[in-house]
Amino acid sequence: MTAYTMTKLFYISIRFWFILGVKSYDFWSKYILTVHTGGSVTIPCHYDKKYTQQKKYWFSEIDKSNTYTNTTEENLSVIDHPDQSLFTVTMRNLQNKHTGDYYCVVETGEQSPINITYEPYLKIQSVPDVSVVSSSVSGREGGDISVQCLYSSKYKNKVKQWCRYKDQSCYTVGRTDTSQNPSVQISDDDGRSSFTVLMTGLRLTDSGWYFCSAGEALNPVHLTVTEAEPDKMILFICHPVLVKMFRCFYTKKTVYKHVSFAIHCKKKKKS
Numbered sequence: 001m002t003a004y005t006m007t008k009l010f011y012i013s014i015r016f017w018f019i020l021g022v023k024s025y026d027f028w029s030k031y032i033l034t035v036h037t038g039g040s041v042t043i044p045c046h047y048d049k050k051y052t053q054q055k056k057y058w059f060s061e062i063d064k065s066n067t068y069t070n071t072t073e074e075n076l077s078v079i080d081h082p083d084q085s086l087f088t089v090t091m092r093n094l095q096n097k098h099t100g101d102y103y104c105v106v107e108t109g110e111q112s113p114i115n116i117t118y119e120p121y122l123k124i125q126s127v128p129d130v131s132v133v134s135s136s137v138s139g140r141e142g143g144d145i146s147v148q149c150l151y152s153s154k155y156k157n158k159v160k161q162w163c164r165y166k167d168q169s170c171y172t173v174g175r176t177d178t179s180q181n182p183s184v185q186i187s188d189d190d191g192r193s194s195f196t197v198l199m200t201g202l203r204l205t206d207s208g209w210y211f212c213s214a215g216e217a218l219n220p221v222h223l224t225v226t227e228a229e230p231d232k233m234i235l236f237i238c239h240p241v242l243v244k245m246f247r248c249f250y251t252k253k254t255v256y257k258h259v260s261f262a263i264h265c266k267k268k269k270k271s
Contacts, residue, residue, distance in 0.1 A: 033120045034128035034217045040092040042135070043220060044165050044209040045104030047117050052082045054107050058089045061101035086209075091122075099124045129155060129217035137221065139202050141228040147197040147221055149212030156190050158215035162197040165209040165220075171197075199223075 035041045047056065057068045058078045067073075069080035069087045080087040091098065104118040123129070131150045139145040151160070162184065163170040171184045173195055188195040195214075199206065207225045211218040 031120070031213065031218050032123050032129070032216050034123050034125055034130050034219060035091075035094050036128050036131065037095065037124055037126050039094055040090065041094065041122075041220065042088050042090045042222070043102075043104075043118070043120060044086050044088055044222075045118050046086045046166055046209075047104075047106045047115070049085045051106045051108060051115070052085065054109060056080060056087050056104075056106050059103040059105050061103070062098070066105070084208075094122070094124050096124050098122060123217075127152065128219065130212060130214050130219045132212055132219050132221055135219070135221055136224070138224040138226065139199075140226055141202055141204055143202050143228075144198065144200045145202065145223065146199075147210075147212065148194055149197065149214075149219070150194045151214040151217070153193055155214035155217065156193065160186070160188060160195050161213045162186055163211055163213060163218075165211065 033041065033043070045056070045058070055068060057066045058076075059066045067076060067078045069078050071078050075092040077090040078087060079090075087104070089102075089104070099122055102120050102122060103116050104120075106115040106117060107113065108115050129152045133148040133150070137145050137147055147162070149160070149162075151158075160173040161170045171186055173186045173188045183199060183201045185198045185200070186195055187198075195212075197212070202225045204225050204227065207223055209220060209222055211220045213219075
């Protein structure tokens, strides 16, 4: 009885905070996160750096429960990553009963007592409207990665995008205007009901959370970019005129997707 009363009071309080003026982001309200029945999903909840020390939680509209960060249960983990200004929610063994509204919430301690940073609607399906071949990809600095996004036939004529959660920037299939970053290319294969995202010239700052979307349906992807391999000293064949005087070599350094060569020559020692 006590647990029920506390949950009911919490539900009333969150609605009361809405009336007071809670901060929320409308950008995400139009999207539906689709997940395979019995599968799992990890959802990123970004927040302002100034809230690093504040309490954060995952709220379920279905059972009116809230789970604070750094909690791990059998089918639910909510972990804070203060160095990235986000917390992640991992839900496992998802079933139809889990379909519904959820909230990423930060207790601000300010005049607006809570900040809803993300309001995902989860839809559990036997065949998801949108899915990805791999929800976690990695690449080296200066290298390339590709992500294959799958969609159901009813989304064939819908707008397809690759978006970054952090800054809400999106790249759209078929757009060729200058606002599209040339290092991100998207090609649609409607015959196979999939589109492929190719990111070239990776930078360390590209690490983070993204999602594939078709229409209002989406699925998240995490990208990890690691540092490039240390520069290697490689023997360089000098011009014949110089070969008697110098021993030449160069370092190969990858700068994003371009390769530059710095040539160094050292005077040969007398034998």
